[in-house]
Amino acid sequence: MDVTVFSTKPYDRQFFDAAAGRHRLTYLEAHLSPKTAALAKGAGAVCAFVNDQVDAAVLDTFKQLGVGLVALRSAGFNNVDLAAATRNGIVVARVPAYSPEAVSEHAVALMLSLDRNIHRAYARVREGNFALDGLIGFNLHGRTVGVVGTGKIGAGVARIMLGFGCKVVAYDPVPDPESVKLGVAYMPLPELLAVSDIVTLHCPLTPDTRHLIDAAAIAGMKHGAMLINTSRGGIIDTQAVIAGLKSGAIGRLGLDVYEEEADLFFEDMSDQLIEDDVFARLLTFPNVLVTGHQGFFTTEALTAIAETTIANIDAFEKTGRPLYETPAPKSPAPVAAAR
Ligand code: NAI
Numbered sequence: 470m471d472v473t474v475f476s477t478k479p480y481d482r483q484f485f486d487a488a489a490g491r492h493r494l495t496y497l498e499a500h501l502s503p504k505t506a507a508l509a510k511g512a513g514a515v516c517a518f519v520n521d522q523v524d525a526a527v528l529d530t531f532k533q534l535g536v537g538l539v540a541l542r543s544a545g546f547n548n549v550d551l552a553a554a555t556r557n558g559i560v561v562a563r564v565p566a567y568s569p570e571a572v573s574e575h576a577v578a579l580m581l582s583l584d585r586n587i588h589r590a591y592a593r594v595r596e597g598n599f600a601l602d603g604l605i606g607f608n609l610h611g612r613t614v615g616v617v618g619t620g621k622i623g624a625g626v627a628r629i630m631l632g633f634g635c636k637v638v639a640y641d642p643v644p645d646p647e648s649v650k651l652g653v654a655y656m657p658l659p660e661l662l663a664v665s666d667i668v669t670l671h672c673p674l675t676p677d678t679r680h681l682i683d684a685a686a687i688a689g690m691k692h693g694a695m696l697i698n699t700s701r702g703g704i705i706d707t708q709a710v711i712a713g714l715k716s717g718a719i720g721r722l723g724l725d726v727y728e729e730e731a732d733l734f735f736e737d738m739s740d741q742l743i744e745d746d747v748f749a750r751l752l753t754f755p756n757v758l759v760t761g762h763q764g765f766f767t768t769e770a771l772t773a774i775a776e777t778t779i780a781n782i783d784a785f786e787k788t789g790r791p792l793y794e795t796p797a798p799k800s801p802a803p804v805a806a807a808r
Pocket of ligand 1: 569572617618619620621622623640641642643671672673674677678699700701725726762763764765766
């Protein structure tokens with residue numbers, strides 16, 4: 470099948486070329502929008518990513534062009550007008566889960582780097598500065614780690630931290646029996662915040678979890694605790710977190726996601742000024758480490774994403790239905806994309 474792939478980077482091409490099989494993929498750098506939708510002319514399917522706009526205007530164009538499938542190479546589908554897709558008879562597929570360990574391990578990488586000041590040590594040593602002042606860390610062994618959301622990623626973090634000899638406590642409305650068996654202690658969120666040396670967020674962004682970590686939550690945290698967010702930016706109130714960093718209530722902050730990341734992440738903006746003053750303020754703290762939404766960015770995860778997307782296209786070509794149609798029958802619709 471001819472497939473037009475929007476918003477591609479060289480790394481997407483590498484993994485999709487390896488998985489493509491008999492399908493003919495045309496890679497475009499352009500994001501999908503009403504202005505670029507016509508570029509899919511001649512394709513039976515379109516492959517789109519999280520910042521592509523799959524709205525009614527785009528889907529109307531696809532119908533006119535004869536595009537039958539939008540195969541998302543993400544788990545989230547908040548960027549798709551599903552009603553318009555149904556109206557136009559266009560099927561939407563996604564990749565519901567891939568390599569949760571990639572994100573669990575990235576969360577732990579942030580913890581370790583912040584704890585032992587690896588980000589600062591790296592810069593110092595390259596400058597010929599071998600002084601240790603300001604780099605003091607703490608042993609993870611014996612510390613308490615609070616995991617908020619013990620789904621696939623959070624449970625993975627819990628397993629790793631148990632291996633470090635940490636005490637792992639958790640909050641999740643639906644506790645994970647496997648985590649309980651391993652020794653994870655579930656408790657209400659305020660209790661978790663009060664006892665944890667490290668709080669790590671792994672719940673989805675929903676109306677219930679938006680700004681879950683706000684000024685009141687920070688006031689209830691152990692003074693100087695580390696906060697890690699690899700889930701969705703909106704789960705923390707960034708202004709409240711900045712106030713917490715200034716007062717010392719938050720001792721270390723590791724972020725892979727940011728509330729307003731759509732305007733920043735995934736692009737090289739090194740030649741430009743950062744207009745977002747809140748984000749710019751975050752970058753001034755020595756005890757803050759930000760990565761640009763790369764938790765999913767491993768060979769294993771990218772392979773799984775490409776293979777599942779191609780499997781969706783294969784199944785659609787053979788049966789008219791992809792393997793993972795959106796929305797999957799039992800999955801709750803998320804507020805934000807679960808990449
Ligand atoms: P999952 O669906 O397996 O687990 C989510 C867990 O959160 C569930 O156990 C659920 O019961 C729990 N939960 C729901 N509401 C909660 C609340 N109010 N408080 C505490 N827990 C709550 O999802 P998975 O695969 O573990 O992913 C978690 C999140 O990680 C995703 O929603 C996504 O936002 C983020 N993510 C980030 C990536 C990155 O590259 N940084 C890549 C993939 C996912």
